[in-house]
Amino acid sequence: xxxxFEALISDARPRLxxxxxxxxxxxxxxxxxxxxxxxxWANPERLSAISNPAGYLYRVGVSRSKPRAQPPELPAAAExxxxxxxxxxxxxxxxxxxxxxxxxxxxxxxxxxxxxxxxAMDIGESTVGTHATRGLALLRAQLTEAQPLKESx
Numbered sequence: 001x002x003x004x005f006e007a008l009i010s011d012a013r014p015r016l017x018x019x020x021x022x023x024x025x026x027x028x029x030x031x032x033x034x035x036x037x038x039x040x041w042a043n044p045e046r047l048s049a050i051s052n053p054a055g056y057l058y059r060v061g062v063s064r065s066k067p068r069a070q071p072p073e074l075p076a077a078a079e080x081x082x083x084x085x086x087x088x089x090x091x092x093x094x095x096x097x098x099x100x101x102x103x104x105x106x107x108x109x110x111x112x113x114x115x116x117x118x119x120a121m122d123i124g125e126s127t128v129g130t131h132a133t134r135g136l137a138l139l140r141a142q143l144t145e146a147q148p149l150k151e152s153x
Contacts, residue, residue: 005044009037012054015110019058019120022105023098024065032061039064055112055120092142100135103128108136 016036020029036057040047050056093101099121106117107128118128 023102031065035064036061103131
């Protein structure tokens with residue numbers, strides 16, 4: 001059991017870190033990951049019986065970490081192992097509602113399935129799909145309407 005539990009945590013930790021970074025921001029992500037892992041270590045039997053342990057730990061981290069007064073600050077792509085992307089994407093993501101940003105980030109940024117993201121966000125699959133679809137539409141509109149970046153001479 002110990003080996004399975006350690007493998008489960010080893011697999012879930014990077015997924016959770018990326019999910020917390022995108023949905024909660026850099027400042028709160030560390031708190032959320034710490035809270036989720038602390039719960040996992042205190043409750044290994046319960047966690048092993050859950051069908052989506054990473055999604056459950058995501059909910060634990062979100063609910064047990066305290067929101068910060070300042071808006072979230074999203075990390076640079078290189079900090080979390082993502083390829084380079086449009087620099088205006090971060091401000092565009094921050095302009096989305098928290099639910100839209102979380103759905104877009106979990107599904108398209110972290111590669112979570114709709115069912116996993118729905119369970120992690122504690123909402124229905126159709127609702128997570130609505131948030132993701134609307135969030136992507138807003139991102140596309142905002143990034144399409146924005147003037148292209150000018151290169152320095």
